[in-house]
Amino acid sequence: MDIIVCVKHVPETAEAELKIDSTGKNIEKTGLVYDINEWDDYALEEAVRIKEKQGGTVTAITIGAEDSDATLRKCLARGADKAIRLTDPKFVDSDGYAIAKILHSVIKILHYDLILTGMQAGDDGNAAVGPILAQMLNIPHATMVKKLELATGTAKVNRELEGGLEEQLEVKTPALFSVQTGINEPRYVSIMGIRKAMQKEIKVMTLADTGLTENDVGTAGSWTRIEKLYVPPVEKQAEFLKGTPDEIAAKVTEILKSRGLI
Amino acid sequence: MSEGKGVWVFSENADLMLEMLGKGREIADKLGSKLAAVVVGSNVADRANELLKYGADKVYLVDNAVFGRFQAEAYLGVLYNLVVNYKPETVLIGSTKNGKPLAARLATRLEVGCVPDCSRLGVDEKGRLVGERITYGGNAVAKLTFKTKPQIVTVPSRAFEKPQPKDGSGQVIKLDAKAEQAKTEVVETKPLETSNVRIEEAEVIVSCGRGLEKKEDRALLDELAGVLCGQVGCSRPLAEDRKWFSEWVGLSGHKVKPKLYIACGISGVIQHVAGIRDAKVVVAINKDEQAPIFEVADYGVVGNLYEILPALKEALKKQLQ
Numbered sequence: 001m002d003i004i005v006c007v008k009h010v011p012e013t014a015e016a017e018l019k020i021d022s023t024g025k026n027i028e029k030t031g032l033v034y035d036i037n038e039w040d041d042y043a044l045e046e047a048v049r050i051k052e053k054q055g056g057t058v059t060a061i062t063i064g065a066e067d068s069d070a071t072l073r074k075c076l077a078r079g080a081d082k083a084i085r086l087t088d089p090k091f092v093d094s095d096g097y098a099i100a101k102i103l104h105s106v107i108k109i110l111h112y113d114l115i116l117t118g119m120q121a122g123d124d125g126n127a128a129v130g131p132i133l134a135q136m137l138n139i140p141h142a143t144m145v146k147k148l149e150l151a152t153g154t155a156k157v158n159r160e161l162e163g164g165l166e167e168q169l170e171v172k173t174p175a176l177f178s179v180q181t182g183i184n185e186p187r188y189v190s191i192m193g194i195r196k197a198m199q200k201e202i203k204v205m206t207l208a209d210t211g212l213t214e215n216d217v218g219t220a221g222s223w224t225r226i227e228k229l230y231v232p233p234v235e236k237q238a239e240f241l242k243g244t245p246d247e248i249a250a251k252v253t254e255i256l257k258s259r260g261l262i
Numbered sequence: 263m264s265e266g267k268g269v270w271v272f273s274e275n276a277d278l279m280l281e282m283l284g285k286g287r288e289i290a291d292k293l294g295s296k297l298a299a300v301v302v303g304s305n306v307a308d309r310a311n312e313l314l315k316y317g318a319d320k321v322y323l324v325d326n327a328v329f330g331r332f333q334a335e336a337y338l339g340v341l342y343n344l345v346v347n348y349k350p351e352t353v354l355i356g357s358t359k360n361g362k363p364l365a366a367r368l369a370t371r372l373e374v375g376c377v378p379d380c381s382r383l384g385v386d387e388k389g390r391l392v393g394e395r396i397t398y399g400g401n402a403v404a405k406l407t408f409k410t411k412p413q414i415v416t417v418p419s420r421a422f423e424k425p426q427p428k429d430g431s432g433q434v435i436k437l438d439a440k441a442e443q444a445k446t447e448v449v450e451t452k453p454l455e456t457s458n459v460r461i462e463e464a465e466v467i468v469s470c471g472r473g474l475e476k477k478e479d480r481a482l483l484d485e486l487a488g489v490l491c492g493q494v495g496c497s498r499p500l501a502e503d504r505k506w507f508s509e510w511v512g513l514s515g516h517k518v519k520p521k522l523y524i525a526c527g528i529s530g531v532i533q534h535v536a537g538i539r540d541a542k543v544v545v546a547i548n549k550d551e552q553a554p555i556f557e558v559a560d561y562g563v564v565g566n567l568y569e570i571l572p573a574l575k576e577a578l579k580k581q582l583q
Contacts, residue, residue: 014399014533027398096366097375124397124404125513126378131366140335140445143363156449161359162275164460168449175445178363181502223375227392228405238546238562245569249577252545255561259543261466261522262490262582 001056001150003047003114004107006133007040007075009068010123018231025226026093036071039118043179045186046148047116048079054150057081059110063091063102069202076197077189083200088207090214095222096128102217103129104136105210114155115176119144130178141176142169146183268348269293270412271318272300272341273356274332276309277424280316282354282417284425285383287317289352292385298322298350302340304330307434314430321434322348328441331448332360334367339442342371350412352391354383357416365416374410381421391415400513400532419517420540461511466492467520467541469511471534472499473527473548473567477506482571483526489578490522497534512537526567530555547571 011032019028036044047058059082060075062068072083086102094102107115115134120127127143134141146166147158155171160180171177207217215221241251256262269290271282283299290297298320299313310323324340337360345353345368355365357379369376380393391413397404461467468487474480474496483494495518501510511518512534519540526547528534535558538544546559547567556562563570 013401014531018398018401027402095375122399127362128366128376128378131363132370135367135370144359164453165451167451170447170449172445223410224377224406224408226404227407229402231401232403234557238556238559240562240564245573248563248565248570249573252574253577253581257581261543262578
């Protein structure tokens, strides 16, 4: 079973104080803490677990600058066999479609039975690259996967739906699955493990190696365009209720009553 | 396909379809074009007729037993063929767990762009669709346009108001379509073992976050929820990191719309707040007066939930007796 896992080195933005950069279309990245995208962490773990059970290889692929190696090293330490970093200044500001094109250019010449991605990236939250890549490769896919079982030529996956429902799909492989957090528990990697992974090679590929042109990637190769990025204004402020717990409880009760909530 | 005209909406979710028709009508009027809904399913003719009352000029109806349940490849094939034949300029697809990947694949097959989860949609002075989406974990909003047509966006539930029904003069156009050969089969659909209650429908929710120190302390919330005939929820860390709950309220979890939401020990990162935007009244209890939850709450209590909750339970009990 040869598995490709697409990973992304992302800044932690949910709890950070974000600033918009001078272009007005991107965030100011200095000072942000980067790590492997949370959902990708589960995808990688799932791939390694399958490999440990059934044999085969796990290849981690990312698109990004040299600092993305930290994420690839983590993948290698966790048990990935190979790592590929696609790096080119022209790749910067690619939308989901252009990103999928770059991944596709490399993945189409690799052997794979399964491609795993995180359900979404924690930074842009598009959840688009997985389905787009599956379409480009013309393979079936499922999103929000929280359980994965493999048989010969097929995979059974459980995915979450709305309204408290879960569905089980039987999908012919090769297939692409976007993995939801909680599908497994990503293993802890020791410093020793990461140090060992430092010796493994990370294959670096540039635009020239992909067979694509400048017009296929970056803003030129994107079909959507960010016009503006802004930090939404802080909304209102709560009316604070003060006093002892009993006094506060009485005030809350009074408010709920006056607003017809109880 | 740039010569296309018309605004289309599609969702397998009936409520979301109506919400999108409201917004779709507005966009179509601005562009001076027609609004069409696409209905795919089995025995759905009534549903198609109903949509004419909600602003659709046309409904393209594909009514066939093979489309009785959502099947990704089959639905993709139907939508793809319809778009190629009728060339709409703009397509709104409901951002459900099935609709979102469907939109991404449709756009790719058409070789056009797709902007997911637009919580705002408008038309600029050049007649281009402008979508706004929450990004960077909810800390920023991106405004996007398209270089290609049709302009495909997905729309989350409850981003837009459902319009009032009126007498419609539109028409239903029945179409035949075959299901493309599928590589994906739905084996079964069943309720999640963990979710015997549907928190999305709850009128009162008492929710806890990292301020809850032990799993057993959930009893405090259960008791208060019991008095208020509500349900208990939590923020993501309690489900994902601590595994004390199986589901959570938030952008990546359940979006809720209770009349009353009591947030206990929840800091209120945007991931969580995005899930409670539709709550009518939010009461927040947190030790940290700087907690961002107080920016979205109507009423704030700076204090210890272990002291406030029991007091509140008693006060409410007395009131309700």
